[in-house]
Amino acid sequence: MSYNGEAVATKLNDQMKTLPAAERIELISKQFPHAVFTTSLGEEDQAITGLIAKEKLAIEIATLHTGRLFPETVDLIKQTKIQLGIDIKEYHPLEADIANYTSEYGRDGFYYSVEGRHACCHIRKIKPLQNALSKADAWVVGLRREQSQNRSEVPFAEWSEDYNLMKFNPLADWTRADLTVFIEQNDIPINPLHAKGFPSIGCEPCTRAIKPGEHERAGRWWWENEEKRECGLHVKQ
Numbered sequence: 240m241s242y243n244g245e246a247v248a249t250k251l252n253d254q255m256k257t258l259p260a261a262e263r264i265e266l267i268s269k270q271f272p273h274a275v276f277t278t279s280l281g282e283e284d285q286a287i288t289g290l291i292a293k294e295k296l297a298i299e300i301a302t303l304h305t306g307r308l309f310p311e312t313v314d315l316i317k318q319t320k321i322q323l324g325i326d327i328k329e330y331h332p333l334e335a336d337i338a339n340y341t342s343e344y345g346r347d348g349f350y351y352s353v354e355g356r357h358a359c360c361h362i363r364k365i366k367p368l369q370n371a372l373s374k375a376d377a378w379v380v381g382l383r384r385e386q387s388q389n390r391s392e393v394p395f396a397e398w399s400e401d402y403n404l405m406k407f408n409p410l411a412d413w414t415r416a417d418l419t420v421f422i423e424q425n426d427i428p429i430n431p432l433h434a435k436g437f438p439s440i441g442c443e444p445c446t447r448a449i450k451p452g453e454h455e456r457a458g459r460w461w462w463e464n465e466e467k468r469e470c471g472l473h474v475k476q
């Protein structure tokens with residue numbers, strides 16, 4: 240009988256509704272031998288890394304090192320490895336893709352058109368992500384429903400047709416307060432930029448500090464309309 244990803248996702252989603260986040264992640268590690276967690280080193284992702292490290296769960300931790308990260312984020316990769324005693328595998332864009340992009344759009348071509356921005360995210364994020372997930376049977380991410388309009392209905396488990404695997408959002412129902420308490424209580428290292436008005440941190444040229452009253456992700460690709468502001472990692476293709 241063929242594998243019915245949608246049906247399995249519905250069952251897992253129901254099962255996870257009543258579990259704390261730590262048990263959701265443990266369940267993933269037990270049921271999926273090739274689970275990969277992709278971290279952007281944001282607070283949500285640092286919390287998940289902390290949960291994986293604490294229980295020494297068999298989940299690969301991977302990050303997309305785009306080549307345009309803030310120096311603070313690069314430092315945090317190193318600090319996290321040392322402090323939490325885990326490995327973080329780095330996936331980089333191809334030199335040839337960067338050269339082609341630069342000749343077609345210019346190094347910072349993402350500012351001038353949505354197409355130019357998507358093309359940059361494609362070579363610096365999507366292709367390395369495809370590489371990171373090439374052997375995975377499950378993909379863990381740190382999306383929370385509160386983060387933005389685009390993320391307001393993310394389930395705990397969903398079948399990804401694009402990557403042909405089960406995708407998990409174990410912190411989907413966490414509030415900002417839940418996250419802050421967890422980080423403080425578990426001494427989780429976080430990016431110093433958060434204290435300077437950056438609740439959501441991506442690549443340096445595409446992230447600005449937010450103003451009081453703005454949404455958490457308002458500083459990401461701020462020059463575009465809100466409904467277009469995802470990099471494609473978590474959008475169905």
Ligand code: SF4
Binds near residue numbers: 305307470
């Ligand atoms: S966030 Fe900006 S710099 Fe980073 S990959 Fe996307 S367009 Fe390129």
